[in-house]
Amino acid sequence: MAKKPKTPNLHDELNFARFGVISMHSRVDQSVTTWNTEFTVNARTFRIEAITPQGRPHGIDTDTLVSLETLFVVKGCPDDNWVHTTAYEVRELMGLANNGENYHRLRQSIRRLYFTSVIVGRKSSLAGTQRVRWDNVGVRFFEGLRYRDSEDDGELSALESEATLSIRLGEQLADSIRAGSSQVLDGQLLHRLEQPPARALYRTLQAHRRQDDGQMLRELQVPLTEWRQATGLTTDRSDLVRRALGAAHEELLANHYLERAVIEGRGKAAVAHYTFADVDAADPTLVRLLRNAGVTVARATALAGQHPERVEEALRFLEHRRAMQGGVRNPGGLVADFLEHPAKYDLPADFVTPERQREERTNRLGQQKVAAEQAAQARTEAQLDQLGAASPEVQWAAQRSTLQVLLKKHLNAGQWGQLEHLARSGEIGAVALTRELLEATARSGLPEQIGRLKRRLNPLLPAE
Structure with missing residues (x-):
């Protein structure tokens, strides 16, 4: 992940993290749309039956779910279970770069989670008998979904970054978070882990090492056949399971979350041994x-x-x-x-202490940045003043590239063509429009300004 986390801690419902529904694989066979599994970790046995029409959740889906759960907590766990946000806010919290590809990936991730339906069985034994009892419940990650996406010249559909994105968490998921059955994940560690499998394994380990009384196990041992299913690894080949876990182990060891991670034994007798690092251990x-x-x-x-x-x-x-x-x-x-x-x-x-040095360096860089921005703004203003009296054709030719940078993510091909027509005819001044967009950007009002522009391009759009 390229960005710093916006919050030091991320919130994650504990039971869903233990179900193993989201695979730690970066890629899965999307043609497999139904599956079931049963596994035991730390004396807890789960039976999972899932229907996944968009393919089994995997890859960044862990980051997507944790980010939306965190926003649910940050917004006070609304009674209606709705999280109203933007794709931009979710992507920022996930730490993904701000580009169209990641808005496409986020769209696909949200849809996979929305379409997934699961029946979870929790196993218990009846005292004094040989009978086994299963308590089953149907659960959903999301139960409601509203979003806006767009296509540009045949490119893959992507969420519009500033449009409202509304997601209603599943009833069991939301109620469980509200009741306090959740874990707090280290946001800084998650954003240091570069690969989705390592982040997924960290979340799964944290959930299973936690005891019912809240104590955290210093060590965790799980038969590899059980751990494969708990982590959502879809292959039953031991060598491929070891390879998938091995890469994630390396990242977690390098970031001092794990002190030791080994897989001992062969075949069905293999066992994964984890020793967790002391959080207060010295760097x-x-x-x-x-x-x-x-x-x-x-x-x-x-x-x-x-x-x-x-x-x-x-x-x-x-x-x-x-x-x-x-x-x-x-x-x-x-x-x-x-x-x-x-x-x-x-x-x-x-x-001069290191803290004072860093502070002075930060202040100096900040002053240089402000000066550079002011100089650039002054040059832009001078150029716009000079162009203000030019013909519509000249204004459009001069401002076309700047307007493309400002509007590329927000206008589709038809809207861009309409803008060009109005600018060339003089009904919209290219220089005046550039000024308005730059001023809106400076005061964080760009979405509203673009909304007004779209309604001007298409008067049939509803007023907001």
Whole structure:
């Protein structure tokens, strides 16, 4: 994922995360529209029967569902279960790049989830008998859907980014979130994980490691045959299951969510073993930096875990002391003492902390950006002033490329042709239109301005 998360935490209903309906595969055989499975993880047994007319949910569908669940929570869990948002807001929360391909992918993802119907059975044994009881319930991810999409010169249908996107969560899903049966996912970790399978596996692991009392297991062991179904892997070939899990394991290990991930044994006897990393564990990079400064292994590990935000400052203080005194007899001891007893050290006037450096650099870059934007705006205004008295044909020729950039996502081919006709005839001034769109962009009013333009191009559109 390319973007930073807009929220540090994302909300996800706990039971749906355990059902394994959304496959961690990036691609699935879309011709398979019905399937059923049964698996046991952490002493919980589930039986899943699914109908998926648009193909089994997979890939970014995990991100789509979690983002919409999060918006449901952010908006106060509305009683009618509707989430009113925009494709732009959902895509931003998912961390996807802002382009037409991703609005197409989001459209397909929402439709897959909407069309999916599932009957879930929870297994229990009757005390004192050999009988097994199944409690079954039919569930839906979404029960209502309203959206606007568009096609441009034969391109794939994509959601319009600023149009209202309304999705009604399934009754069981919404009620469960409202009742508090949900988990909080680390948004920063999710957005560091680059591949959908790793994000899907993280969500599934978090759901299954959680005990009924809220405690989180430090280790989780699952037979591979069961884990394949719990993660939605559609192949029963052990080598392909291992390969699919292996790539996700590497990402989760690299991002310090997992401390250990191994698959032991062969065939039906294979077992997946997971050891989860301590959330308060020290960053290995910081430990290495402290070790290089002369701090002992045990002390470096402890200090990096306790004071991660001050390690860089301590190392810069060490370099400053070396420069002032020509050397330091016990550099490791000085760094450790600086971190443990900051009040002992009066920083010299010419010592600039890393935080102050970053702040000054951010301010400087911000000022440069503002100056550049102001200069560009001034040049644009001067050019528009010069063009204002030109003929409609000249105005259109000069502003056509700028208007394309501003309007490409919002006008279809017919609307663009109508705009060109009106601009060339002088009924719409290309220069005046450019000014209006730029001003609307600056005050975050572009959607309203484009709505007025569309109604001018087609008076039959309803007024808003």
